[in-house]
Amino acid sequence: MKRKAWGAIIDFDDTLVETTIYYDKAKEQFAAKMSELGFPAGECLEVLNRFDINNVLKCGGFQKQCFPNALVETYEYYTELFNVEFCRHTRKWMEDLGWWVFEQPVELIDGARETLERLSLEIPLFLATKGDEEIQTKRLQESGLKDYFRAVYIVPDKTHQEYLGIANKNRIDPGQSWIIGNSMKGDINPGIKSGFNCIHVFHHNTWDFEEEEPEGEYFSVNSIRDVAEIIFKGL
Numbered sequence: 001m002k003r004k005a006w007g008a009i010i011d012f013d014d015t016l017v018e019t020t021i022y023y024d025k026a027k028e029q030f031a032a033k034m035s036e037l038g039f040p041a042g043e044c045l046e047v048l049n050r051f052d053i054n055n056v057l058k059c060g061g062f063q064k065q066c067f068p069n070a071l072v073e074t075y076e077y078y079t080e081l082f083n084v085e086f087c088r089h090t091r092k093w094m095e096d097l098g099w100w101v102f103e104q105p106v107e108l109i110d111g112a113r114e115t116l117e118r119l120s121l122e123i124p125l126f127l128a129t130k131g132d133e134e135i136q137t138k139r140l141q142e143s144g145l146k147d148y149f150r151a152v153y154i155v156p157d158k159t160h161q162e163y164l165g166i167a168n169k170n171r172i173d174p175g176q177s178w179i180i181g182n183s184m185k186g187d188i189n190p191g192i193k194s195g196f197n198c199i200h201v202f203h204h205n206t207w208d209f210e211e212e213e214p215e216g217e218y219f220s221v222n223s224i225r226d227v228a229e230i231i232f233k234g235l
C-alpha cells in the first residue's frame with residue numbers, strides 16, 4: 001500500500017553537486033601564495049578556516065562574501081603578525097580567488113540525476129540547502145535538477161525546526177519520511193531530532209564545519225545511487 005504523507009528532503013551541496021572540491025582548490029592556491037609570501041602555509045589554512053567559520057556564524061548563515069572575506073582577513077592577519085607591508089594587489093588576488101569558487105560550473109555527483117528521477121516517480125521530493133540565496137538559486141538552475149522538487153528551501157541554517165517547518169507546510173509525516181545528505185551536522189542530526197528517517201550519503205570531501213558525532217540511528221551509504229533501494233525497501 002502506498003503511504004500518503006511521505007516525502008524526502010534532500011541536501012544539495014556535496015550530496016547532489018560537487019561543492020567542497022572548489023573550496024579545496026582555492027585553499028591550495030591560497031596556501032601556495034601564502035608560502036610564496038613567506039608565511040607558514042599549513043598554519044595559514046587553519047587560520048583561514050577559523051575566519052571562515054567565524055564569518056558564517058556572524059552572518060547567521062553561508063553568505064557569499066564569507067569565504068572571499070576570510071581569505072583577505074587571513075592575509076591581513078599575517079601581514080600584521082609578521083610586520084610586513086600589506087599589498088593591495090595581493091588583497092585583490094585573495095578576494096578574486098574567493099569569488100572564483102562561485103564561478104565554477106555546476107558538476108553533478110555521479111548518480112544524482114538518476115536517483116532523483118527514480119525517487120520523484122514515487123515520493124514527493126523537497127530540496128533543502130544552506131547558502132547564499134542568489135548563488136544557490138543560480139546553481140540549482142544550472143544543475144538542471146530543479147524540476148524534480150516540489151519545493152526548494154534555501155535556509156540560513158538547517159535545524160530540526162527548519163525540517164519540522166518543511167514537514168508541516170507540506171503535510172508530510174517525519175516518521176514516514178526521509179532526510180538525505182552528506183552532513184552530520186546539517187542533515188542527519190537535525191533529521192534524527194525531528195523524527196525523520198535519515199540517510200547519510202558519504203562524500204569524499206566534506207568541510208569539517210559540517211562534521212559532528214551522530215546523535216541516533218541512521219542509514220549510511222557510499223553513493224547516492226544506493227538511496228532509492230533503502231527508501232523503497234518494505235514498500
Ligand SMILES: [Mg+2]
Nearest residue numbers: 011013014182
Ligand atoms: Mg551538503
